[in-house]
Amino acid sequence: MRDRHTDEFDKRVDELKTKIKGLDQLKVRDDVFDEYTLLGLYKLLSKGWITAMGGPISTGKEANVYLADRNENLVAVKIYLTRTANFKKMQDYIAADRRFINIGKSRRDVIFAWTRKEFSNLKRAEDAGIPVPHPLIFDRNVLVMEYLGDEKGAFPQLRLAEFEDPQQTYDEILDYIRTLWKKAKLVHGDLSEYNILYGRGHPYLIDMGQAVTLDHPHAPGFLKRDLEQLNRFFHERCSTHEVSEILEELCGSSPR
Numbered sequence: 001m002r003d004r005h006t007d008e009f010d011k012r013v014d015e016l017k018t019k020i021k022g023l024d025q026l027k028v029r030d031d032v033f034d035e036y037t038l039l040g041l042y043k044l045l046s047k048g049w050i051t052a053m054g055g056p057i058s059t060g061k062e063a064n065v066y067l068a069d070r071n072e073n074l075v076a077v078k079i080y081l082t083r084t085a086n087f088k089k090m091q092d093y094i095a096a097d098r099r100f101i102n103i104g105k106s107r108r109d110v111i112f113a114w115t116r117k118e119f120s121n122l123k124r125a126e127d128a129g130i131p132v133p134h135p136l137i138f139d140r141n142v143l144v145m146e147y148l149g150d151e152k153g154a155f156p157q158l159r160l161a162e163f164e165d166p167q168q169t170y171d172e173i174l175d176y177i178r179t180l181w182k183k184a185k186l187v188h189g190d191l192s193e194y195n196i197l198y199g200r201g202h203p204y205l206i207d208m209g210q211a212v213t214l215d216h217p218h219a220p221g222f223l224k225r226d227l228e229q230l231n232r233f234f235h236e237r238c239s240t241h242e243v244s245e246i247l248e249e250l251c252g253s254s255p256r
């Protein structure tokens with residue numbers, strides 16, 4: 001049923017759409033850019049964090065990632081999908097995170113907090129010296145970060161990359177996991193050949209929304225799973241360390 005409110009809402013959404021440069025060319029499903037997303041994008045645009053939206057780099061169930069301009073530079077814009085993201089899982093993970101105890105309970109509250117969480121995790125990892133996309137800013141469900149790529153395009157995911165020296169890459173990633181734990185006091189929690197990009201001869205960790213601090217009940221289990229994922233991918237490519245040894249070194253014991 002249409003009423004005045006709905007009409008005003010549609011008008012406002014249309015106005016926002018025309019104000020966001022590049023958006024009309026995107027041809028994305030309408031539900032990607034709901035009112036909140038448009039507001040977030042518009043705010044980032046008016047503050048100069050984005051100057052024009054470009055095409056999608058990746059589209060998924062939880063989030064879409066777009067290329068965008070920021071003056072002469074390229075940035076990556078990750079937009080969490082307020083309608084299709086796995087809100088229950090997000091709520092479950094975030095509820096036990098002491099950094100986010102006072103967030104609301106609505107789908108929107110949780111997804112906005114999740115966006116803030118990814119921003120803060122990327123920053124923590126970067127401060128500890130781990131190669132991640134530099135986080136620039138976030139608003140609502142929109143996160144703007146450094147674009148990892150070069151003139152040939154976005155850096156490939158590890159699963160598609162041709163690396164020069166698998167042993168060196170494995171050792172580097174293992175070092176990132178150790179530094180994340182010891183210095184950033186974080187566990188990635190969804191490490192795989194999909195969430196590691198490879199460029200300029202080195203791996204980069206991405207997709208850190210689910211990463212948790214060490215006091216989180218999932219932290220040891222996540223660490224174990226991250227290590228198992230890493231070994232699964234590399235065991236036929238180079239020599240790998242026993243998961244139990246690394247767990248012993250970092251946690252002092254092996255979680256179930």
Ligand SMILES: Nc1ncnc2c1ncn2[C@@H]1O[C@H](COP(=O)(O)OP(=O)(O)O)[C@@H](O)[C@H]1O
Pocket residue numbers: 057058059060061062063064065076078133145146147148149154155156157194195206207208
């Ligand atoms: N900063 C970035 N620079 C270049 N490509 C990126 C960047 N962030 C994400 N991507 C690309 O988008 C894909 C999806 O991003 P990701 O953060 O893993 O979101 P999802 O939650 O959808 O898995 C990545 O696998 C990568 O190929």
Ligand SMILES: [Mg+2]
Pocket residue numbers: 194195207
């Ligand atoms: Mg991912």
